[in-house]
Amino acid sequence: MYYKNTLLISLVSYSVIFNSVNGDREPPSVIIIGAGAAGIAAASKLFQNGFTNITILEAEERIGGRLYTTQFGGYLVDLGGQWVHGEIGNVAYELAFPLGLLEKDYFTNRIQELYDSSGTLVDQRMTNDILEFYMQISQKNFTEKLNVSIGELATNELNKYLEAHPDWKKNSKGVLQMFEMDQLAIDGADSWFDVSISGTSEFYHSPGDTDINWKERAYGFILDILMKRYPRPEEELPVVKNTLLNTEVALINNKDTSGKKVAVTTINGNTYFADHAIVTTSLGVLKEQHLSLFQPSLSEEKIKAIKALGFGSEAKIFLSFEEPWWTIEATRSGLYFLWKDEDIVQLENDPEKSWLLGLLGFYFVEHKPRLLCGWVSGKHARDMEKLTEQQVFNHTVEALQRFVGEYYNVTMPNGMTRSMWNSNKHFKGTYSYRSMKADADNVWHATLAEPIGGRNPVILFAGEATNPHYFGTVNGAIASGWREADRLIQFYSNLEKVNGSTPS
Template identity: 45%
Template structure:
């Protein structure tokens, strides 16, 4: 069928985002028409050498507010790029072959940075181009501040010329005299590192995340099956009256019709074809926006060499042409009757992340467009001439064995790289909002909708901006059809969170005959704190590591799916080494272990004791009893007593990690014995990672059950539910806050539900019951604003008083093991046994909170480090390079092996930084003892009275909380989380059974 409800023109980031969002919301009658023979548009990851390179979108720019970062970072797909423009790892080299000295480089770059920093405010009121502003300020300050000596002034201007080219590559302009100064301030930078790179697989992974291909293929949305490639659209005929559907004609003679068309073609294509592509013509305001907004050319030239010929500590070269050399080069080309002037547009060759033998040349504007007209052999030959001119005196540069370059303007399906605000934009008084505004028919319905990076007010030129615009237009249509059957807003049960407890609840409800269920998951993947990350054909666990025991539902389920191995693991293995290299006697290690274990076993009795003298905390009791033990060791030498104290310090760190707390002094001694081991083997491993269990569960559930990327903003519930059908008038209760879009005033606006759940994207859902499986860390941050009316006081007290801190894992990946094959790990013992608070001023102080490193038997050359307490929070603020360096320095110190290398890469978790998790798992604090709250308090459902006019009143469980923090004896475990989800689902099933009996 060529007749669709929605057609999307273009399968770039915006088109894929729009299609994914529509499919997530149940709108399936759609089609994507893509002109290229691949999806992705200006996101294009291509094979190169033994790996890949990104021909289009290169880096993930920033963290806060960046939707790509938010999708990719929790899955550990991103790393900090080695590329730098200004620091000492990048060399500035002149056309004479001479390197710029560090002092001059530093002075001129500092001057440029100062101007750039101050321009943020100055440009808001500046009526001119970026080039006007910058060159004027540079000339003035260079002269007034005597930044460099007179002899270096020409060099400073060569650096200014380079800076313009670099700035043009960022903005996408031909010249910074074309770039609007005021327009530049419309761009918003996402806070955080601006140069995140993809660890493996390239930027195409962003598309995989949108389509849910990763990390769980079972969750993949059918975007590809809705996409037709090699479908270049030539004509879009639309009807102003709204009586006829839009017709879309393609170059191959095919045509399609739709109620709505989302146009995601690049601004370059719109500039070239808008006047002939649309019939009738687009509104004048739209055409002015297309004319006024600008798009330029930024190209890349990748060269792969047979070996690395540049220094190991060099991340690239910035090329500076002197005026004399530039003129001479032009004259030589004229004599040779060969125009190589395009080479003067190549302003840098930088290293390529994950391609150790490759350099990437950057070129912009008319020089780039000239390069696109040349053959690949000519480009390679000329690029090598350029490299040899600048660097041939210093290095013996081999011929590259592979070259790949981009052709963004020559390609008729793009006609440019990305958009910017030009002086013409200012003159015509237009903006991105006008380009983004949908074209309506006479009935007021959007017929033509526009998406793509150029339509974003503030994130233009970025992939995350493009994605947001795709979501924006999809949401526009979703809101339009709120009152129709394309999307279901009414559910029996909504589950917040697709972690193991949420999935367990869904399974139980489905088994009990309730199939009208929806799971809303804030993140881009299912599993929550269960997350297996791929590594060299295998995996490592970012979250849950083992199954603890066999007599529990998780083990039974995993065993049913044949996911388990016979192998079991252990903790704290390997030599216990002090920082002076002394290896402690295993017998002494075992003795202290037994003493600490015995003391903790004593604490198990307090959970059933009414002893008024019960200890206030685990930390207090452990210290008291261990001090008594030390006092009883009369025959020990001071050295042995010190070693025992040092081993005790290790156990304190271990228990802080094991209980995911900050201090043992805050850990309840009375609650210690409430934890129950389920029995059987402990530390049970999976064959293919813990996430294989999540994938198995998901594959057994109906498709469409989970809605990803759907953070819940508000849960509104009622104390009293009137009538046997438990209905509340939504229109009366919630119209102040719920956006009904174009809903009519018929019965569709009279939908009645006891609970309304609203997501961040404005989409709302009504239901009878809500099971909240959010982590305790998330509840601590959001319970005040998430629930309306407020939760019962006792439940609030439990959320406040229960503990939820952070543990993190550090995986160090070495090229090969530097330890002997019999070593199972390294446990770190400090001679000065004391708790050290990590300091931001001393970044490596976080390592004091490590217990040690375990050798991973399934991986060659991989160590796993565990860190807890405040150190686990501090380490998240460091780069992975810093983490690896700190760990290598620590291991050199303890093992007394100065030749331990830096790891080739680091995988580390960041659970505290994850806004939807905010830590590791729960614990019961001593505050809970006095307030008499705990997991049971959280597990009690919040109910509403159901009144039907009779004397009988039923208590309907409206809000139910599940997750490991709600399990009184299996807290902190996946099987506890699973059982809690099942328990709350069972309560709903039991209640509905009673209702059925009551009605009959």
């Protein structure tokens, strides 16, 4: 019965919108800025509900935004979003899993192999014990502690542990640094002292497997599902053919727009007029360009949120090999790095190689058996991107030899590719998080989602940073695009019900 009712409501909604936007008057026009997950989701839903006059402006030479699937080493790899995190309440999972595209629990019995910078494999019992302790910390309910950072809470608890475990205490700086980089892989900040503990209650974790993979495919395939390219290509929505690539927006003006509600001007001087604009640019771009991008200026409240919410820096480095040199047992975990205290001091004084302090280690990529992927956290990701390809290649090979060369016959990679999110002016980072400044200024992700125009929305906002509970995720971005499409669908549905007419 639920599915029948849902279908009926959908058909009624489509009928109302179709009549509203395809009547005697000109159909409403929508410009979507950004063809990432949020923009593609918004466009797809609008097309499905009878909107026909939609233009997507994309600054990059490809669609996908921070979903970036590319060929490397004979495989499809993700330089951006890679795993589906959770099942219940996760729209990405709900779209892809019924189609047989996802796999859960690829790596079972995960045992993390931890190597220190002297090339020693840390005793597995010690590793298991401290990892279990940190897991207990992360699962504690600290939400009653206001205006406190994750870093403050974590270091307090870890220092107690180090005092009781002398074998770890002698390398306390390295231990704290390792766990900070691990935490920042989740939050993306430059320091875990900048990540607010209140974000743990604001963010909703979807129950279920947290590292669901795409088998031989990659996360970019979700775009094909959204646009109806898959599983029935004949039903593809006209999203791609209404997308203009290499089209960077310079100005969004909702004043004096020659009869339309909003005018969007690109850096090459072209201007597009529409009734509505959906802005899906990253929070990083908004931080840098909000003063010049909007005319009139955004509200003080929205600017305050843009400035205060955090936007992180992360990076990936993929290495390909002729053959795997690691063991089957190792593929259950990955090769994780612990810098010794004296080596940290040395690296901190080496401006070229200091980025290696952010390299957590290398994990194994599901269904891509000849690949390793390194994860770089925080400010170290930005430092890595400043180096040449050859420098990064040399440093990563050196790090592998240093940490695991005594245990494995580390061969020379035959290829490398890396992400460049932080230095790309169209992104300026990876994903948002709740910062200590957001706590201090009492601003929230929901503030970014408020449209300009109120009940008559002219400029709407989507993207992961506008999702109040799933920020920092692909599923959060998709849901935000649907939310803004629904806002316009409801707007015209209400107009039709009130007076049976459509605004020009």
